[in-house]
Amino acid sequence: MASEAQLDLARYVPALLNFLSNKLSSGASQCYRKHFEIGVVEWRMLSMLAVESGITANRICQVIGLDKSAVSRSLHALEVAGRVCTEVDPADGRRYTVSLTASGKELYNRVLKV
Template identity: 30%
Template sequence: MNNYVHPATLEFPGSSSPSDADPWALLEAHGEGLSVENFLTTWMSHVSNALRRAITVPYADEFGLTVAEWRMIAVLAHAQTLPFGELVMRSSTDKSLVSRTMRMLEGKGLVSLRAQGNAPRRKLMCELTPAGIELHDQVIPKAREGQAKMLLVMTVEERKVLFQVLQKLHRECLVHQAALHPHGVPDDELQHELHETQEAQPPHDAQHAAPSHP
């Protein structure tokens, strides 16, 4: 049984069977008949990538940034100063990509990286430079406008339901993550990752691809 509905051609035809338009309507606990194309993670990835291309890439391009660079700038602008490990968590980005991105931003004079504390528990603190703050203040109005335009495609009720569903899914993911990693990811492991990256030559080609979210 394959009830795949391609995201680009999704339609909601009038039908007495809800499964015709909704492959999750009759979902059972063991997931029998659920195709990979209709996995929740597949759909979230499709939508996330499409939103990034439609909203974020245009204004990132305009200001000479990659999507990952803008993500780091936005997080740091809100938090001001963060340890590297916390930046990884708040940005929901793969730590190796954060390492590369921060190195590139440092090279552009947009972020400052400084060591704090003594080895072996020394932390690497990340913050925006005055130039980084100025750039953020130029980009954020366009970012907000793009986000609002897409959110307003939905009704007030749809936005409310979507926000509640996303919160519920996020909470459930955190519960699962805590169960799998009760002691968390060691901060010194993250620091080592960044220090290794800083010793390497940053790539000449910056890609727009931000991390995929399974």
């Protein structure tokens, strides 16, 4: 009986990249929470909104690659904290757009320096 091939995780590049990404995100999230009271998901959204303001939650999901529930929870937390504001999309009254507030821009700039 032939032995089955085994995946060598120490040499499998996709796994190594995933492990590295997870470690970096975890470390960054700890730093962001300690110093800025936000997590890595909230930071990603602040960054996205700093580049492209007045966008929908769906657009954030498409670009960042997160599921709708994670984006929704994080946007809610950012809105409660006064970091983002939502308003009805003038082009489509069924959608809402999200933008940074002055407080959100200030936080973005502080985190960016770090």
